[in-house]
Amino acid sequence: xxxxxxxxxxxxxxxxxxxxxxxxxxxxxxxxxxxxxxxxxxxxxxxxxxxxxxxxxxxxxxxxxxxxxxxxxxxxxxxxxxxxxxxxxxxxxxxxxxxxxxxxxxxxxxxxxxxxxxxxxxxxxxxxxxxxxxxxxxxxxxxxxxxxxxxxxxxxxxxxxxxxxxxxxxxxxxxxxxxxxxxxxxxxxxxxxxxxxxxxxxxxxxxxxxxxxxxxxxxxxxxxxxxxxxxxxxxxxxxxxxxxxxxxxxxxxxxxxxxxxxxxxxxxxxxxxxxxxxxxxxxxxxxxxxxxxxxxxxxxxxxxxxxxxxxxxxxxxxxxxxxxxxxxxxxxxxxxxxxxxxxxxxxxxxxxxxxxxxxxxxxxxxxxxxxxxxxxxxxxxxxxxxxxxxxxxxxxxxxxxxxxxxxxxxxxxxxxxxxxxxxxxxxxxxxxxxxxxxxxxxxxxxxxxxxxxxxxxxxxxxxxxxxxxxxxxxxxxxxxxxxxxxxxxxxxxxxxxxxxxxxxxxxxxxx
Numbered sequence: 001x002x003x004x005x006x007x008x009x010x011x012x013x014x015x016x017x018x019x020x021x022x023x024x025x026x027x028x029x030x031x032x033x034x035x036x037x038x039x040x041x042x043x044x045x046x047x048x049x050x051x052x053x054x055x056x057x058x059x060x061x062x063x064x065x066x067x068x069x070x071x072x073x074x075x076x077x078x079x080x081x082x083x084x085x086x087x088x089x090x091x092x093x094x095x096x097x098x099x100x101x102x103x104x105x106x107x108x109x110x111x112x113x114x115x116x117x118x119x120x121x122x123x124x125x126x127x128x129x130x131x132x133x134x135x136x137x138x139x140x141x142x143x144x145x146x147x148x149x150x151x152x153x154x155x156x157x158x159x160x161x162x163x164x165x166x167x168x169x170x171x172x173x174x175x176x177x178x179x180x181x182x183x184x185x186x187x188x189x190x191x192x193x194x195x196x197x198x199x200x201x202x203x204x205x206x207x208x209x210x211x212x213x214x215x216x217x218x219x220x221x222x223x224x225x226x227x228x229x230x231x232x233x234x235x236x237x238x239x240x241x242x243x244x245x246x247x248x249x250x251x252x253x254x255x256x257x258x259x260x261x262x263x264x265x266x267x268x269x270x271x272x273x274x275x276x277x278x279x280x281x282x283x284x285x286x287x288x289x290x291x292x293x294x295x296x297x298x299x300x301x302x303x304x305x306x307x308x309x310x311x312x313x314x315x316x317x318x319x320x321x322x323x324x325x326x327x328x329x330x331x332x333x334x335x336x337x338x339x340x341x342x343x344x345x346x347x348x349x350x351x352x353x354x355x356x357x358x359x360x361x362x363x364x365x366x367x368x369x370x371x372x373x374x375x376x377x378x379x380x381x382x383x384x385x386x387x388x389x390x391x392x393x394x395x396x397x398x399x400x401x402x403x404x405x406x407x408x409x410x411x412x413x414x415x416x417x418x419x420x421x422x423x424x425x426x427x428x429x430x431x432x433x434x435x436x437x438x439x440x441x442x443x444x445x446x447x448x449x450x451x452x453x454x455x456x457x458x459x460x461x462x463x464x465x466x467x468x469x470x471x472x473x474x475x476x477x478x479x480x481x482x483x484x485x486x487x488x489x490x491x492x493x494x495x496x497x498x499x500x501x502x503x504x505x506x507x508x509x510x511x
Contacts, residue, residue: 043141046150052141053158056134056165057230061298063127063169064392065312071330073313074122075392078176078488079456080313084472088332123491125180128173135166136186153220160218164231164239167211171243174201174208175460176488178504182207197500205247212240221274228294229391234269235296238395241265241403248410249464259407266404269295275397277427280348284369289391295400298392314388317364317454322355322372324383333362337473341449344430349450366454393455398424402448406465409441417444424451441465459486480506 042048064075073081080086139162147155166184173180179198184207187193215236222232244262248255269275278286278293285291289299315323317331335356342350350356352370355363367390368375378385393399405420414437421444422432428450433443445465452458462468463486468476480486489507502508 043145044149046154049138049142049145049150049155049158052134052138053161056131056138056162057299059127059131059134060165060169061300063131064298065300066127071313071316072311073316075456076313076454077122079459080454083458083462084334084337084475085453085458086331087334120491120493123489124494125173125177125490126494128169129181129183131169132166132183133187135162135169136184138162139166140186156218160215160236161231163211163215163218164236167208167215167243168231168239170204170208171239171246174204175246175463177490178484178487180204181501195498195500198502202247202250205243205250208243209240212236212243216240221272223274228290228297229299231296234272234274235395237265237268238295238400241400241407242395245403245407246460246464248407253410256411259411262407263404263411263413266400266407269397269400277397277401277423280352280427280429283348283352284373286396287367287369287390287393288374289393291396293397294391294393295395295397297394297396300389300391310385312388313456314367314390315386318368318388319363322363322365322368323375323386323388324377326386329361329363331364333364335359335362338362338453341446341453344428346429347450348427348429353454364454394457398427398451399448399455399457402444402451405444406448409444414440421447 043052065072066074139159142155142158142162145155150158170180170182178201180201181196182199182204183196215231216233219231219233219236221234222228222230226232228235241262244258244265248258248262251258275295276292278291282291286293289297313331317329317333319326319329333354338354353364353366355365357363367388374388374390376387376389377383378387401420401424405417408414408417408420417440418433421440424447425432433440435443445461445467448461449458449471452461462471466481468481468486469478476486483506484504485506487504487506490501490503495501495503
């Protein structure tokens with residue numbers, strides 16, 4: 001944020017947020033509401049509002065790097081580790097662990113016994129509802145603040161970003177678990193809160209779209225220092241396109257109007273001339289963060305003390321020579337399968353994203369940098385306490401072009417679909433598509449795989465295109481997909497706290 005923040009105010013925001021847990025969790029019988037005493041002193045200045053919004057961003061970021069059993073990489077656990085990108089992740093976490101037990105350590109779970117620390121660790125909703133309730137608080141309190149305490153369009157920006165973050169969090173949850181409780185008002189008194197049942201994911205996503213419509217009117221395309229790390233109009237359109245595409249999948253591919261709206265949202269991004277594909281010769285800027293291609297990403301910069309030390313996805317997927325004195329990786333890439341996906345000669349993504357020196361043990365260099373340029377050491381004198389210093393991409397132009405290609409192909413608009421597909425291919429240095437319209441859908445999917453693999457999104461792309469059975473080497477049968485078996489289980493702890501919640505269909509009786 002550009003505005004100077006009061007650290008005392010930020011501390012207060014976190015104190016408030018920690019007590020405003022929503023009703024999917026047990027009532028906080030031992031705590032009184034913390035915001036009431038500050039009604040007359042906190043929500044008075046622009047700095048107060050900016051600090052509160054910073055709290056929403058921080059809580060959202062924390063929910064993406066949580067889970068002691070999952071190496072504090074929940075975002076990538078949901079979006080990547082259950083795909084076929086990996087063969088082993090520290091004896092846990094891969095698709096084989098979820099379905100057939102871990103063949104490396106013999107500690108996996110078996111059919112009919114889906115109880116495991118990994119599943120329980122990532123099945124809890126508390127962090128998401130803390131984020132949502134903080135966003136609800138900002139929307140409620142800031143809307144009531146006098147306009148004259150804000151400079152320029154700051155009030156609109158704060159409200160627009162809060163609407164975006166609430167919509168993003170609900171979309172994030174809906175893709176993972178489906179139906180979730182929906183609350184759109186701040187909860188000032190958690191002591192008297194009542195538990196709520198799950199709300200239909202269609203209603204949840206409709207609510208997210210309504211939030212995005214509001215955010216769209218309040219935000220502009222940003223070119224300032226907050227670009228890409230603070231939500232702007234481009235981020236709103238990118239999220240809207242993803243929500244609409246997901247709704248089309250949930251509606252069993254029958255409502256083509258949703259795809260038309262998704263294409264229009266991405267058109268708004270490209271017509272803004274605010275984004276451009278990063279040349280393959282400068283891939284390092286794309287994954288470092290805040291590049292010309294970035295639309296929205298999670299800031300995890302070392303300069304802001306937003307890093308993970310000795311854990312996390314960026315750290316666990318690499319080793320020497322990119323991180324000195326790190327001789328092994330708990331995360332083992334599925335090199336044999338990836339070779340089948342990245343089959344084009346001279347694909348610049350392979351040259352930058354992977355070290356294939358050891359054919360049986362590929363190293364992911366997408367985030368460390370091909371020369372280890374994003375690896376920093378807290379103790380630089382002896383190269384200890386390494387950290388990977390880069391942002392987490394959420395939406396970027398390459399991803400949006402391929403999403404538009406996907407939607408246009410489903411609509412039968414093959415020409416525009418091929419144009420977007422080839423723009424991404426050209427950047428990667430591979431030949432343009434010259435196949436038939438009949439094969440175009442598969443080519444768009446595989447190009448999307450090549451482009452966004454290891455960015456925390458691939459699981460959802462595989463789901464919405466119904467490609468799990470085909471691209472998991474037989475380990476995810478269609479029969480499981482048809483039972484919504486791609487959804488994650490809700491933790492037993494969450495179910496015990498709220499007796500109104502019902503486990504997802506596939507996992508009923510399995511955990």
